[in-house]
Each structure stands twice: as structure tokens, then as C-alpha cells.
């Protein structure tokens with residue numbers, strides 16, 4: 001199954017209207033604002049969220065739609081859920097593979113590859129594969145069937161070398177090419193179906209643009225990292241997105257990725273401490289500068305979390321050329337950081353409702369661009385969110401007759 005092709009534009013427009021109407025709810029980041037502009041309009045919701053604990057926020061972080069919060073939360077959650085509904089793609093395309101092909105591939109990555117391959121069907125037979133930003137080419141090797149050829153594009157020489165060695169080891173017909181896919185002369189072997197599993201921002205967009213330009217007839221992508229892009233403002237691909245009034249910064253494009261994968265207790269504690277201390281420092285720097293504005297700070301080595309909170313703040317202030325007040329109650333300042341973290345995490349639940357709608361808006365922009373360029377497009381899920389939250393897959397095929 002997939003989203004019916006003739007509904008893609010209508011879904012895009014509905015998402016566009018939803019995102020435009022509620023910009024004040026998803027644009028400002030609780031991490032950088034002491035109070036959010038929407039809190040005055042929705043005091044019941046804001047107070048309710050602010051009364052909750054950090055643990056409560058974390059329980060719903062990846063499923064904000066399950067929270068029973070005051071209005072307008074439930075209506076927004078229902079609308080976000082309905083607009084984000086995407087069916088799973090039909091499966092059954094997974095072919096038997098060479099034994100031990102998964103040696104050297106982390107378990108979860110291999111499951112993603114198999115799920116991607118299982119959903120990868122085209123109407124016309126595939127004569128060969130192009131694995132775009134292939135890493136060691138695990139996906140390409142998994143797809144390769146007798147009689148087909150594989151080309152892998154990758155710009156990290158160590159991965160190209162390791163990929164080549166693996167393909168040789170398995171006796172497979174594969175070329176691992178050292179290729180910067182962003183290079184203006186990057187060609188596509190148009191007799192091959194191009195696949196890109198989790199090629200970041202500009203990298204998968206480049207595949208779409210090159211495919212359209214060079215009349216490649218089959219491609220399949222699972223996009224990720226929409227914010228890894230050279231442009232500071234989002235560059236729409238389709239006519240529908242170009243006509244939209246939605247302007248997205250690189251920072252906005254990070255929203256779909258803010259879903260955290262389940263981490264172990266130690267990693268979670270470290271991540272929380274790092275954020276609570278940053279927020280604690282933020283309160284102190286606002287006083288020191290006499291300016292009620294967030295001050296960006298650089299990412300710090302993990303060893304900084306081994307300092308006392310007092311040393312952490314003093315050293316960070318020195319790094320920013322700031323002098324903190326002389327008498328600080330450090331225990332109270334640290335507790336304030338943790339309290340702010342609980343507020344931030346709970347207030348973020350509102351913003352998180354827009355994560356999937358924004359992601360789908362972006363993927364539909366890609367789908368519509370391909371549709372406008374003569375491709376038959378299918379958009380669906382290739383695996384569960386538990387396997388990877390970046391589980392949307394776009395399959396595009398262009399009838400040979402359309403090729404120029």
C-alpha cells in the first residue's frame with residue numbers, strides 16, 4: 001500500500017495549512033525562551049505542562065499524541081495524527097541473499113536494509129543498482145541478484161576500500177566508486193535503479209535533481225537529516241512548495257529529527273545533565289549580562305560534566321568572556337537548571353506534535369517534485385518507527401516513453 005498518488009497534493013496542502021496556522025506553537029524553542037509567546041494565549045495548557053516532572057515528559061517524548069492535556073492540545077494532537085497517517089508499503093520483495101552478507105553490519109542497520117529491500121518493488125525489471133552515498137555498500141549488496149550489476153557512490157576512501165573488499169570477498173559484480181555526489185559532473189548510470197537509504201539532506205535532494213535532469217527511470221529513497229543543507233533557508237523542490245507561504249530555516253528543518261532514539265539509562269542521565277547545566281548556566285548569564293536573551297554556547301567535551309556545577313559555569317563564562325556574579329548559591333542555581341529542564345521537556349511536547357507533519361510536508365515536496373517531472377510515485381512506510389524514526393520511503397518510476 002501507499003498514499004494514493006492522486007491525494008499527494010491535497011495532503012501537502014492540508015499539512016501546509018496546518019503548519020502555517022500554528023507557527024507560533026512550533027517555531028519558538030522552549031530551550032531558548034524562558035516563556036513561550038503562546039503561553040499567554042493558552043495559560044491552562046502552559047501551567048499544566050509546567051507542573052509536570054521531567055520523567056513524565058520523557059515518558060511521552062516520542063508519543064506526544066498520547067498525552068491528555070488541556071485544550072487546545074487534544075484537538076491539535078488529533079489533527080496532527082490524522083494528517084501524518086501514512087500506510088506501510090506492500091512488502092514481499094525481499095529476495096534470498098548470499099549467506100553471511102550481514103557480517104560487519106550492525107544488527108539494527110541490517111534490519112533497516114532488509115525492510116527497505118522488502119518494500120522495494122518496481123513495475124519494470126531492474127537491471128542494476130546504484131547505491132547512492134553507499135558507505136560500504138551493504139544495501140546495494142543486499143539488493144544485488146544474479147545477472148544484475150551494482151555501482152556504489154561514496155566519497156570516504158576508507159569506506160570505498162572496505163566496500164570493495166567485502167564485494168570481492170562475496171564474489172559480487174560490484175564497482176565501489178570514490179565519488180562526491182555533490183560534484184557538478186556527477187553522472188547517473190541511467191540503466192540502474194538508484195537507491196539511497198538515509199542519505200542526508202542535500203545528498204538525497206541531489207539524487208532527485210540528477211535523476212530528473214538525466215532521465216533516470218527508477219529510484220527509491222528514505223530521506224533523513226533534512227537540516228544538513230548548505231542553504232540557510234529551505235529551497236522548495238515542487239511547484240506546490242514554491243507556492244507555499246511557509247518559510248523554513250535550517251533550524252526549523254531539525255524539528256523532525258528531534259525525536260530521540262531510546263537510549264540507555266546512563267546516556268539519558270548524561271544528556272539530561274548536560275542540558276540541565278546549560279539551562280542553569282543560561283539563567284546565570286542572563287543576570288550577568290543584564291540581558292534576558294539566550295546565549296548560544298559551544299558543544300563541550302563530556303569531561304566537562306565531571307566538573308562541579310560551579311566550575312562548569314565559571315569555565316563556560318570564561319569561554320564566553322563573561323564575568324558571573326560574585327556570590328552565587330550554586331546548589332540553588334543547579335536546581336533551577338533542572339527545574340527548567342523539566343519545563344522545557346514538557347513544553348516541547350506541544351512542538352513535538354508538529355514533528356511528523358513537518359517531515360511529511362518535506363517528503364511530499366520531494367514526491368510532488370518527482371510527480372511533476374513525470375514519475376509515478378509511491379510514498380509509504382518501509383518499517384516501524386522503533387526500527388528507525390526515518391521510516392518514510394519514496395519509490396519513483398518513470399515510464400521509458402517519457403525519457404528524453
Ligand SMILES: C[S@@+](CC[C@H](N)C(=O)[O-])C[C@H]1O[C@@H](n2cnc3c(N)ncnc32)[C@H](O)[C@@H]1O
Nearest residue numbers: 133134135153154155156179180181182197198
Ligand atoms: C548516513 S550514511 C548512509 C550510508 C548507507 N546508505 C547506509 O544506510 O548505511 C551517509 C553516507 O554518505 C556519505 N557521504 C557524505 N557526503 C557525501 C558526498 N558528498 N558524496 C558521496 N558520499 C557522501 C558518507 O560518507 C556516508 O557513508
